[in-house]
Amino acid sequence: MSKTIENNLSIYEKTIVNQDFGLCLDCNQPKTSFYWCQNCDTKRLQQDFNKWTSGNDFIDKLIQESQLKARNYKDVIEWIPYNNLRNMKYLAQGGFSVVYKAILLGGYLSGWDEEKQQWMRVNSELKDEDYENAKQENIKSPLNENEKYGTHVALKCLNNSSRINEDFLYEWKNYLDFVYSSRNRNTILIKLYGITQDPETLNFMIAMEYMTIGCLRSNLMIKKYNPSNKYINLCNVIQSLSVLHKCNLVHGDFHSGNLLLDSPELLLISDLGLSKPADKPLKSDDIYGVLPYIAPEVLRGEPYTKAADIYSFGIIMWEMSSGIPAFNNISQDFGLSLDICQGLRPEIDEVPNIFDDTEKQKIFEKIEVEYTELMKRCWDFNPNKRPTAEELYINFNEWYREVPKGMRIPGKK
Template sequence: MENDTDEELTKLFEQYINNYRESGWCIEQQYLQIIRVLGNGASGTTYEGKYREAKVAVKAYSAKILKEDFVSVRNEMELLARLSHPNIIKFYGICFMKNPFAACLVTELAPHGELGKALYPKSGINLFSRLGQDIKFKIAIGVARGLQYLHKNKVIHRDVKPANVLLDEQNEPKLTDFGFSRLVDYSGRMTGETGSYKYMAPEVMRHQKYSESADIYSFAVVINEMFCEEPPYRYLLPVQAAIAVAKKGARPSTKKIKNDILKGMIERCWSEDPAERPDWETVIDSLQQAEVYQKKPTSVFEMFRKK
């Protein structure tokens, strides 16, 4: 039965394999070394690997996953192949393995892992306790630049959340997981409930037409969470949070943020009306202003201490 599935998938992927070979994105199995398991998710297993001399992450989609969600897997592979930006995870290629069949997405390795795990590590001491506020602004600006690049290329991520932001050795953020991402159609609008409830824009929850501004909303929730170091709607189930946002206009608390420029930027980004959300140039400029403001001494004592 499994061999039948493998043969079926090989035929299904055959034209794509040929296309990837022609475009230079196909990695031969002999050049890819698997080192260890990094994690298991609903869509497959991710490994640390080595491709030639580069350390890589290898996301392996099993035959079962490929059969159930072929379009999403193919979409992620094809999108990554056409994207290139310092804040988008670097794409090396695709490796098709046999016995058993698996399609492997090969990308750069981000050794510091997910932003979510940096915020809430099992050890109890998070990244920001050690490195301070500066690193938060670096991550926020990097994520904004990555999303700005996507939108300039008519791509909506549609699932912006801490788990989909990876950190490299210098804690430079890398957007990842493009399974839900889509090219914007000619109207610039999309419909359908896609993403993670606690980070999802209200218009998406309500199945209304939406655009790139839905990513700006999700970005605001992520950035607020990072600066507050507290999950959004922590006492609500995801569905309860979605109802509160869509029907009652609920938003995460910003009480822990004392930087007025930062707080104002976040609140504009998650405006109920998508048209009132700022563009990425304004967001990045506001973050840079907020970073400068953060570094200013707040008392006479601090002024002398800095001298």
């Protein structure tokens, strides 16, 4: 392979060049992942296109394109029959959606078994707790005793999406294209399993990876992060945001409720392109989001930009340090939005004295002073003075490397 061609390959394709997944037994071409041959598996998926439909041409095309482009199982989105879902339980409600926890019977597609010549699916044997939960009054589509295998998923039901707007779907498709293109560029994103539709309301629902610990906001109510975990989690988040921005996309609703945890060390970005009404045309001057995280220029009616995401990240930095939401003692109303536009920002405490070890405390104080200055730049009134996501990533990566392993706040896990 010539140097010129190799330089033009995506990071994922370079990984394929440098990693041997073996040859496909059917076509004798190199696989693009373990248990995945893009040449053969996309054709197998295409052969089943006539066996399902969402009833919406745009959604059908969106799902089909994800399957035709898939280089591994993580790229695949499926149409999920609603009757494959069990134990649907209400979790939370946002401005434009309702979130449920559910069991996806049979699990999600993970590759082709060349010996058995059939699709493989990731699932596990359901537990006694799942069958007990099925008896609760607030459970929809309860699990049956003869249903033994499945995987837990989060279901995001899009309000009023029976009349889903094509502008919304087109924008969401841009984010799905980003997920596809960046899946192997060190981004940490929520895995999407597929789309289904509630037969009663006709609202569309997105099935995605269920994060066992929940969101950052609820997690901070339980514990405060030690410095090492704070830096690595924010480093991972800003790295993913940096890739998003390089694709000329913005998140648009960046806050601690949209950062989900599967473990204390793994914080993932969710709700890409989903934090808007699904049934209305998008307008550049519409304001959506959680007030304390919205940049002042957006509150004044200016378009949402990458710099507005950075403002939100600065508020998240403050929240990670304080353990409480910004402006939690102030009414979330027009008065607060006016104060933010006039320069109100969260109060910054002095660096606490938390380590008995003098050397550790010295390192901690040095980093925290730099952290505070960078945080203040993130919420600068002038969007042009805010750092880029790439600059933030470089700083967090350096801080994490500077922190001695095991640096923990006494009394905290």
